[in-house]
Amino acid sequence: MGDRQPYPRVMVLPGAPPTLHVTLSGDVFLKSRRTQQHLIKKVRSNLTKALATAGYDGRIERLGTHRFGLSPDTADISNVANAALSVFGIAAVDVVIEQTFSSMDELATLAAAHSAERVTGRTFAARVKRRGTHDWTSVDLARQIGALLVAKGGHVDLTNPQETVNVTVLDERAFIVLEHTKGHGGLPIGSQERVLCLISGGFDSVVAAWMLMSRGCTIDFVHFSLNCAQSDHALAVASELTDAWGHGMAPTVHLVEFQPVKDALFEHVEPRMRQVTLKVMMAKAASEVAEREGISALVTGDALGQVSSQTLPHLVAVSQAATTPILRPLVGLPKETIIDLARTIGTAELSARAQEVCDLSEGRPVATAASRNAVDATVTSVPEHVLADATATAKVFKLADWSPGQL
Numbered sequence: 001m002g003d004r005q006p007y008p009r010v011m012v013l014p015g016a017p018p019t020l021h022v023t024l025s026g027d028v029f030l031k032s033r034r035t036q037q038h039l040i041k042k043v044r045s046n047l048t049k050a051l052a053t054a055g056y057d058g059r060i061e062r063l064g065t066h067r068f069g070l071s072p073d074t075a076d077i078s079n080v081a082n083a084a085l086s087v088f089g090i091a092a093v094d095v096v097i098e099q100t101f102s103s104m105d106e107l108a109t110l111a112a113a114h115s116a117e118r119v120t121g122r123t124f125a126a127r128v129k130r131r132g133t134h135d136w137t138s139v140d141l142a143r144q145i146g147a148l149l150v151a152k153g154g155h156v157d158l159t160n161p162q163e164t165v166n167v168t169v170l171d172e173r174a175f176i177v178l179e180h181t182k183g184h185g186g187l188p189i190g191s192q193e194r195v196l197c198l199i200s201g202g203f204d205s206v207v208a209a210w211m212l213m214s215r216g217c218t219i220d221f222v223h224f225s226l227n228c229a230q231s232d233h234a235l236a237v238a239s240e241l242t243d244a245w246g247h248g249m250a251p252t253v254h255l256v257e258f259q260p261v262k263d264a265l266f267e268h269v270e271p272r273m274r275q276v277t278l279k280v281m282m283a284k285a286a287s288e289v290a291e292r293e294g295i296s297a298l299v300t301g302d303a304l305g306q307v308s309s310q311t312l313p314h315l316v317a318v319s320q321a322a323t324t325p326i327l328r329p330l331v332g333l334p335k336e337t338i339i340d341l342a343r344t345i346g347t348a349e350l351s352a353r354a355q356e357v358c359d360l361s362e363g364r365p366v367a368t369a370a371s372r373n374a375v376d377a378t379v380t381s382v383p384e385h386v387l388a389d390a391t392a393t394a395k396v397f398k399l400a401d402w403s404p405g406q407l
Contacts, residue, residue: 018077018095018178020070021063021168022047022084025091025185029066042188042216043089044068046248053247054083064131064170085181086245088214089188095179100172104136104144107169111176112148115165119149123157125164132171141167187216189248194218195327196254196290197299198282201234202354203342204301204330206241210345211329212299218249220295221399222286224258231255233354235402240347242399253402254289255395258282264386273378275366276317279309280379281387283322288391290324302328306335308366317375 028039044060047068051057056076061069072080081093097114101107111126126145128138145165146156154163166177197209199221209219221238225231235253242251261281265274286298302310309318319326330338342348 017074018097020072020077020081020084021094021096021175021177022068022070022090023092023094023183024066024068025089025183025187027185027187028089039089039188039191042191042248043087046089046188046190047084047087050083050087050247051080054079056080056083081181085183087188087247088184088186088216088245089191090183091185092183093181094166094177096168096175096177099174099176101174104134104141107167107174108141108144108148110174111145111165111167112152114176114178115145115149115163116152116154119152119154119163119165121153122162123155123160124149125156125158125161126167127164128167128169130169132169134169138169141169184214186214189213189216189246190218192216192218193297194220194295195297195299196220196222196286196293196295196324198286198301199223199234199238200301200354201230201237201351202301203335203338203348203351204303204306205299206237206301206347206351207338207341207345208299208301208327208329209238210241210245210341212327213245213249218251219246219299220252220254220293222254222256222289222394224256224261224282224285226258226262230354232404232406233350235399236404237347237350237354239399239402240350241345244346251399252293253395253397253399254293255397256285256289256390257393258285258390261285261382261386261390264382268381268383269378272366273370273374275307275309276314276370276375277378277382279314279318280321280375281382283318283326284379285387285391287322287324289394296324298322298324298326300326300328301330301338302326303330303333303335303338313370313372314375317370317372320372321375321379 024040024043028043029036031039048060056072058071063069070080077095084090084093099107099110101110126142128142130138149165150156164180166180168175192215195212195217197205197219199205213219223231223234265277269277290298302315305311339348342351
């Protein structure tokens with residue numbers, strides 16, 4: 001989440017203090033009732049873990065079918081909201097004021113008073129959701145709020161407003177939204193199976209891991225060590241990702257010493273084929289780790305055409321060489337989009353310091369479309385024991401137990 005602090009414009013009037021409403025994503029509450037209940041339990045569990053990092057141990061109240069209410073101290077609202085926004089399965093976090101009311105006119109006046117400052121001189125739309133028995137409709141209340149805000153200097157634009165005034169009415173309780181921040185939606189971590197991410201420390205692999213986390217997967221990491229400092233860097237990136245977004249998972253790291261494999265490639269493989277061969281060897285080694293751990297899929301940060309080992313023929317060759325399916329969530333994304341996502345995640349600055357330790361070309365042209373037979377031939381030219389020894393001696397530990405410099 002970086003240093004972003006939401007809700008800079010919250011105006012608190014005398015009366016009830018602001019609270020937070022956490023809305024579940026459509027991926028959660030649009031499922032069947034049985035699946036929905038399972039996912040809601042996961043979201044709540046992960047939300048509790050995330051809120052603990054912000055020092056919040058207060059109530060988590062279920063509101064309706066797809067919302068939770070939180071009551072942090074006013075001074076802690078930004079920190080608690082940021083923590084909630086780092087949980088997958090959450091569509092939005094709102095700062096709200098709860099109000100009681102005796103009439104529609106009274107509620108409209110309260111909503112306008114709380115919203116006037118941010119609406120004055122800007123375009124706005126009033127949106128009302130209502131549940132319960134009232135002698136007025138949602139449209140009636142929205143129109144009344146709109147009329148009061150126009151009198152205070154706002155301008156109605158129902159199509160593309162600069163500000164939206166949201167009010168939710170649940171029977172005799174009304175919730176006026178002071179600030180609305182979109183979450184990242186998705187599915188709660190732990191609702192899908194475990195996957196193994198090939199983590200390098202650059203921009204791509206950590207974004208790929210984040211995208212699978214957003215679809216409910218727990219992540220373990222495998223890193224192929226070609227330089228001790230770079231291994232520490234890769235684990236620092238993985239740790240930053242997990243600390244910020246990994247509520248509900250405790251990743252295991254498989255650290256595979258790959259320098260002997262690299263040395264064998266220099267000895268047995270011509271320079272133009274070394275890059276794709278290294279990629280195939282990593283995929284084969286990761287497959288062995290996944291099979292040993294009962295993990296059903298690998299995750300990589302491959303983007304089509306980004307480097308020589310990621311051309312379509314070479315991605316196909318890598319997939320065919322691996323015995324475990326490879327998921328490539330970034331395959332169609334341009335580099336600029338991937339870096340933008342890394343900024344959103346909060347890992348971009350650290351990933352930008354990654355060293356290049358996988359260039360085996362010695363400055364010569366490299367293959368970009370080697371045939372499957374050519375790739376197979378280069379792989380089989382490397383003695384089998386080299387890869388077997390590397391995977392057999394892998395170090396395995398919990399990411400939470402790692403500290404910088406210990407490698």
